[in-house]
Amino acid sequence: MPRETLINVEHLYRDYGDLHALSDINLTLNRGEVLGFLGPNGAGKSTTMQIISGNLAPTSGRVSINGYDMLDEPRQAKAAIGFLPEQPPLYHELTVLEYLEYCTKLNRIPRFEAAKAIKKASERCGLMDVQKRLIGNLSKGYQQRVGIAQAIIHTPEVVILDEPTVGLDPIQIREIRELISELGSDHSVILSTHILPEVQSTCDRVIIINKGKIALENSLSELESRLQQDTVIVSLQNPPPIDALTTLNGISNTEQISKGRYQLSCTETFNPAEFSATAVNSNWQLTELTPLSRTLEQVFIDITCNENTIHEPQSRAEA
Amino acid sequence: MMIFSIAFREFRNLLNSLLAWVILSGVSIILFLIFVTLVKAYTENPNSSMAGSGVTSTIASTVFYFSSYLFILIAPMLCMRSFSSEFKNKTSQLLFSAPISMTEIVLGKCLGLYLFTLLIAIIPTIITLSLLFGSQLDSGLYLSSLLGFLLVSFSFITIGVFASSLTEHIGLSSLSSLGIILALFWLVELIGSLIKVDSLQAMLQYLSISEHSAAFYNGQINTTDIVFFLLLITSFIVLTIRRLDSYRLQH
Numbered sequence: 001m002p003r004e005t006l007i008n009v010e011h012l013y014r015d016y017g018d019l020h021a022l023s024d025i026n027l028t029l030n031r032g033e034v035l036g037f038l039g040p041n042g043a044g045k046s047t048t049m050q051i052i053s054g055n056l057a058p059t060s061g062r063v064s065i066n067g068y069d070m071l072d073e074p075r076q077a078k079a080a081i082g083f084l085p086e087q088p089p090l091y092h093e094l095t096v097l098e099y100l101e102y103c104t105k106l107n108r109i110p111r112f113e114a115a116k117a118i119k120k121a122s123e124r125c126g127l128m129d130v131q132k133r134l135i136g137n138l139s140k141g142y143q144q145r146v147g148i149a150q151a152i153i154h155t156p157e158v159v160i161l162d163e164p165t166v167g168l169d170p171i172q173i174r175e176i177r178e179l180i181s182e183l184g185s186d187h188s189v190i191l192s193t194h195i196l197p198e199v200q201s202t203c204d205r206v207i208i209i210n211k212g213k214i215a216l217e218n219s220l221s222e223l224e225s226r227l228q229q230d231t232v233i234v235s236l237q238n239p240p241p242i243d244a245l246t247t248l249n250g251i252s253n254t255e256q257i258s259k260g261r262y263q264l265s266c267t268e269t270f271n272p273a274e275f276s277a278t279a280v281n282s283n284w285q286l287t288e289l290t291p292l293s294r295t296l297e298q299v300f301i302d303i304t305c306n307e308n309t310i311h312e313p314q315s316r317a318e319a
Numbered sequence: 320m321m322i323f324s325i326a327f328r329e330f331r332n333l334l335n336s337l338l339a340w341v342i343l344s345g346v347s348i349i350l351f352l353i354f355v356t357l358v359k360a361y362t363e364n365p366n367s368s369m370a371g372s373g374v375t376s377t378i379a380s381t382v383f384y385f386s387s388y389l390f391i392l393i394a395p396m397l398c399m400r401s402f403s404s405e406f407k408n409k410t411s412q413l414l415f416s417a418p419i420s421m422t423e424i425v426l427g428k429c430l431g432l433y434l435f436t437l438l439i440a441i442i443p444t445i446i447t448l449s450l451l452f453g454s455q456l457d458s459g460l461y462l463s464s465l466l467g468f469l470l471v472s473f474s475f476i477t478i479g480v481f482a483s484s485l486t487e488h489i490g491l492s493s494l495s496s497l498g499i500i501l502a503l504f505w506l507v508e509l510i511g512s513l514i515k516v517d518s519l520q521a522m523l524q525y526l527s528i529s530e531h532s533a534a535f536y537n538g539q540i541n542t543t544d545i546v547f548f549l550l551l552i553t554s555f556i557v558l559t560i561r562r563l564d565s566y567r568l569q570h
Contacts, residue, residue: 053416083412091408103413106324106417
């Protein structure tokens, strides 16, 4: 089945005066895909979201949504998008119901379908009990849900969520994440965040952006294979000279962490069983053999802090 | 359709705000006091300085004339929130990411505020219509005064909407609309009278709102005046649309 491209962003640049907020951003989003958009604060996540949603004009570059160019045919392009900005665009003096009614009108939902659309969005976001309450009096978590309900009320092809779980408590975060995964089943979703577990739990594909440039673009499964173990920590009570360890099969480098404790950088041929057999035979008195797997967090930190050290995993114990 | 939804929302927002009700009651009190004063002066001395002119001209037109003066202050207050607070609360993003054009957004906002202006216009209308209990009204003069008042207040409102699209600070937006209104109402005329160059003087005076509204209160409806107000309103609507389009560019 050919994958249908819903969002196509080409060579996007955006300057704020002398500051280059974005340079040469390219991205595509296919139907039914959940794309995680990762980056530290100030990397350009929100700017990109704002441009894709048509709130901000790019300095140069093209955004097309569902085949419609954002600048040439903004109405058709915007109709295919539901956008939840970083700060949900809520009128605090309205009730949830009044607000959602206004949203159905803004999104040109016919009057006879409006009630159904409101009911469906409210049910999905768990808002049925608060319909009559003023938005200003709701908790932050509920306000966020109203924001999401607003973004999905016209069942757009693409839902863009800019940091949807910021400022929520752990239970609310879990609920929102469940909601996002659920949305992924019938909408395409772009999710921007700097919270990594969020990406691991919900996204199919990840784009890491740093200083306005795309630093990494991978499917989550590819990314996870990158995270596989390539470092082992061993503790030996009767250690051999450090060079003796390095000459073993499958070990490319050895570093001493503390007395009798070593960090081994391994190649693919490394076999822990073989290593422990050698250790027993040589009477090194092995007391610890811990594989270290890189977390997404480390990949993220490597990429965003120092792109040169990407292949040198750090020990958690040191951190 | 879309314009009306936004207009209705804007109108409802005003009705939900305390400010609008304070304005409504303030206008009622002030216009009532002016009306009573005018009626008292007229009944005590019907034949003095106003010789030849009837109640419609001395009382009704004057009440509308004062109402338009009040709008110099009312319009900035009514309009200051229209775009500024949307920018401030980021609710503008809801409008900008919805499938609506900037033109529809601006027209909707203005229409909502015009609707509220009509609500305010009911006050001087009712007050002056009470003259019918003891007198007759010159319906032509009366309607032309009402039309003059509406055109002036709609222009002020449009200027206020434009000023509000300039900034997210409510105070700054009301101040700048007050500034523009005052400048166009009589400052240009004042400056014009100081300048001795005839052509420049005529041009500046031609731009003055008070100059163009004066005839309406005398019962004259000039096409030039009507065209002037329609042009004024249209230009500020276009300026607001341009302003919002450029808002997406800079930020």
